[in-house]
Amino acid sequence: MSGDLIPFQIETQRVIQLLARQIYQSPLALLRENTQNAFDAVRQRLHENPSFRPSIRITLTPDKIVIADNGIGMTPDDLSRHYWTAGSSSKNNDAARAAGVVGTFGIGAMANFGIADRLIVETESAATGEHTICRADRSKLDLKQNCIEREFLPPSGNPGTIITAQVAAGEQINVQKAFDYIAEFVSLVTLPVTVNDVVVSQKPIEHLVPPVAETWRLVEVGHKIGSRMTADVTVILSNNADLWLSFTNISWDARPMPGRLVLRNGHSNLRTFRSGFGLATASVNSSYQFGGVADLLALEPTAGREAVTVDGLQLLQSMMGDIDLFASELLAGREESDASTPFMNWVVGHDRYDLCGKLRMTINPGDRISLEDVSRRSHGKPMMLYEGADPGLVKAHASEDTPLLILARTNPRRRCESHFLKAHAKVSLISDTPVVKNRRSYGQFSTSESALAYRVESILETDYFVKSIVDFGTISHELPALALKESDSIRITLNPEGQTVQLLLDLFQTEFRAFGSMAKDFVRTVLFPRIADYVPSSTRQGAEAFLRAIRRPREVFEYADDDLGNLPGIWADYNDGRIPLDEAVARSRTAVRSSVQVVDIATRAHDVVPDVIENEQALHDAAGPALNLGPSPGITRLELTSSAKLLVIDDNEPALRGYRCFLAITDKAREEMGEFFLQPHSTSIVWGGQKTLFIFMHHSGQFGLYYDLQTREVVEAPAGGGAYPTCSIVLKDRLYIPIPDEIRASFVPASGERKRFEIRADILRTESAGAAAA
CATH class of the missing domain: 3.30.565.10 (Histidine kinase-like ATPase, C-terminal domain)
Incomplete structure (x- = not known):
């Protein structure tokens, strides 16, 4: 020996x-x-x-x-x-x-x-x-x-x-x-x-992704999945339109891709593996919120971390686009599609109303009727359609001889019914359009009305690039505002008899300092949903123009050799004997601190943005459902500054859109991609292990922002997540993202504790955006 x-x-x-x-x-x-x-x-x-x-x-x-x-x-x-x-x-x-x-x-x-x-x-x-x-x-x-x-x-x-x-x-x-x-x-x-x-x-894979209750099954070999993917596929469908999908023998761009995908809609997260060994929880955008297992040899971990490279995430996002398309076209041929809100959301987002034939709408008298049946019946004799909810009008027009089609009251079903009927059926519309009475133009405005009109027009042009003409008038249906497209601008009528508009007019007279922020929040919460389709960046062309304006960051914040600043010099000094090891390590930590976020104290949100919570409460009724999961603008207070890294709302105070915790993104991320949060966006959040992952999707659907937080300790909640209301807060020098209540405890430091988060972020394109750019 x-x-x-x-x-x-x-x-x-x-x-x-x-x-x-x-x-x-x-x-x-x-x-x-x-x-x-x-x-x-x-x-x-x-x-x-x-x-x-x-x-x-x-x-x-x-x-x-x-x-x-x-x-x-x-x-x-x-x-x-x-x-x-x-x-x-x-x-x-x-x-x-x-x-x-x-x-x-x-x-x-x-x-x-x-x-x-x-x-x-x-x-x-x-x-x-x-x-x-x-x-x-x-x-x-x-x-x-x-x-x-x-x-x-x-x-x-x-x-x-x-x-x-x-x-x-x-x-x-x-x-x-x-x-x-x-x-x-x-x-x-x-x-x-x-x-x-x-x-x-x-x-077994079912241990992680249990199948749904089976109503129907499809098994296909070498099936075409979207434009780039081919695979052996097994589909299990439940009677309420839940989907379980298994993909094996996968080819991507005509090249074999060893591994498998097993997905279930509404599953809380997508776990990634390589050769069966766990890598990370990934966050990708899917209309169906497909989660489950992606075990692919093409996925690679980043060095030493429970994370997947950005190239891997982009691959998963592209594959998910094809899988969403496959699921939508499959559901379109099944009656179960009528129970699937994700299917309807995908149809609306991709303008594929031709797939809506199996959806069923209300008809009076009678049971619900499929849209394809409406199409067939109406071509023999046009049918009457009512878009409102007045039972008196329904009773007056509906009979056995002339049944009345009644449009759904809420989206996305309402949009699916309306667009399908417009393209594939012959209907006669019974009008229930809101009516404006006593419309008044600029010369008839009061001082406070003039100020509000000017402020609304300025906000729409500055923040949303929308030209508008604002007037006032009494609006039927108890609406606070009405927006109508007129050539190259939008005419917006505000109802001075409505509670919300009256609040704004009173603020101008009594608390002018609060008037500006309330007007901005009013546009964001009340007007934006009514004009979203007219915002230029909601189009593909507008989205591409905005994306080009953002300097694409590197895969950070994973440092490349040319990003290391003075680190090579530090270690050259150590190797040459000019400084000891302890000093080299200390200097290196200082040089790279921008890649790490450390939080050691929580600050009351009310001390930083005192009016935001109150404004949200005041506008709650006019804004509609509090838990809107669609794209919406962030909260902007660009005149305010703050050094706080974590904002919290006490349990005895009203939550802000359901949140009580907001974390500032790193200065580097804000400088690189902060402009993104000024655009309307949706928010998805998943967590598991030591990771919390955010996908902020641009309202055009063309691209999104991926933001990855890794903590020292395991997140103190079972793996989970999904779609959440958008509630980004943008200040002059800080940008806060919301932390769901389920994982709040993992982000709020105890007395004397330091929470440390390692950050990665990047822009992710959807498949359609990538094709457009090519």
């Missing part, structure tokens, strides 16, 4: 990147990284010898983690050149990728010393039989000295690797949390993985 000492080495650029990203925020990273390494080692050996029987065994105690595998193992050279050299990987080659490995960054060893004060690596190579053991103490690590003990042992004939991490005093792990954490990552792994002698892998 012989032994020697080898150095703990660095490759400067890679270590700089590690420090820049602050990648290992959670003590559980040690568990994830070493399990991933074990999984990769086993896959590599299995690729070389398919008859090999693999296993991974994990043992957890509060002060020790042991991970043992019977994979390919490492030679002494592998240990020196790769495992103990940050930034170098033995898996960054074609053979390893063919085996389906998960990680190729060569940074897993760095994770161990987050909580471990001693690390023992015993490994035997399946290729050479060399048997080696290494021991490293955190207190003795030195980037300049030979500090890792290496011992050569006789071959045992049992290739593989055993990692033993002794947890430092005060860093003890919660065994149950660690068990649950790693069980999620390996649940779909097809080889046996045990944690404390319990098998936690080899779960």
Whole structure:
């Protein structure tokens, strides 16, 4: 038996990147990284010898983690050149990728010393039989000295690797949390993985994505899914239009894409995997809110994090566009589509009203009737259509001989019925159009009416690029406002007898300082829904023009070499002996702090935006449903400034659109993409593990903004999420995004606590936007 000492080495650029990203925020990273390494080692050996029987065994105690595998193992050279050299990987080659490995960054060893004060690596190579053991103490690590003990042992004939991490005093792990954490990552792994002698892998896909109650099933081989995707597909449909979809043997752009997709509409999140090993929870935009499992070899993790690269997210978003189209065309032929609001939303968003034939509308007298039946009957004899809700008008016109079609009162069904009938049926409309009485023009306005008209016209032109003419008049149907398109402008009539408009007129007289912000909120909440279709950026051309105005950021905030600023100089100084290691680390942390958001105090929202909550309450009735999930403008107070990073609303105060917590995005993200939040947008939020993910979708549907927050600890709520009301708050120097109540506890620091979030953000195009740009 012989032994020697080898150095703990660095490759400067890679270590700089590690420090820049602050990648290992959670003590559980040690568990994830070493399990991933074990999984990769086993896959590599299995690729070389398919008859090999693999296993991974994990043992957890509060002060020790042991991970043992019977994979390919490492030679002494592998240990020196790769495992103990940050930034170098033995898996960054074609053979390893063919085996389906998960990680190729060569940074897993760095994770161990987050909580471990001693690390023992015993490994035997399946290729050479060399048997080696290494021991490293955190207190003795030195980037300049030979500090890792290496011992050569006789071959045992049992290739593989055993990692033993002794947890430092005060860093003890919660065994149950660690068990649950790693069980999620390996649940779909097809080889046996045990944690404390319990098998936690080899779960069926239905364990994560349970099928819906089956009413109808479709099984097709080599089915065309949208414009770019082909797959073997299984569809299960329930009687209330819930969908369960499975895609295997996938081709994308005519190229095979190994893996599978299993989705269910309304599922809380989309979990991503590579070769069955868990990567991250992803947030992609889908009219059906498809979630479930995306296990694709094309998905790659970012270095050391539970995250997927932006290229992977863009791929998933493009695939979801094709899958939404496939689901919509499938539902269009089924009567169950009548129960699917997501189907109707997709139709409205894509102008595919031709697919609405199976939807059923109200007819009096009689039962509900399908739109395709209306089309057939009306071509023999035109049918009467009523768009209002006056029972007296219905009674006056409806009879057995001349039944009356009654348009749905709410969208998206109302728009589906109206557009389908206009294109495919012959109907005679019974008018119930709101009527303006006593319309008054500029010369007849009071002083306060003139001020309000001028302010509304200015806000519409400045904030929404819409030219308007505002007048006043009494409006029937108790409407606060009415908007009608007139050539190159919009005529907006305000009802001075309505409670909301009267409030604004009174404010001008009694509290002028509050008048401006209330007028802005009135336009946002009351007028915008009535003019949304006329806002220029809602069109494809307008969206593309706006998108070109935003400087496309890099995949941050993952630092590229040219983004590192003075970091290379810092580490050059260290390598040349001009500064010690502690100073190099301290300087590096200072240089990269812009990629990390630290919150140590919560500020009352009322102290920063005192009028926003009151205005929202005052405009509540006129604004319509409080939980509108469609695109809407953010709340703007561009004259205000704030240093607060977290705003909270006390439980004894009214919530703001259901939220009591708002987090400022990083200054870098605001500078790069803040203009996006000045446009109307919808909001989706999902969370799971250590991640909270936001998709803000532009109201044109052409593109969105992806914003990813990673925390040190696991989010204190079960994985979940979905569509939420838009409630972005834009100040002169701050931009706040809403945090759902379910996860508020994970964002509000306790006294003396510091919450730390690592950020990634990027613009995501939808498939149609990408095609338009091409």
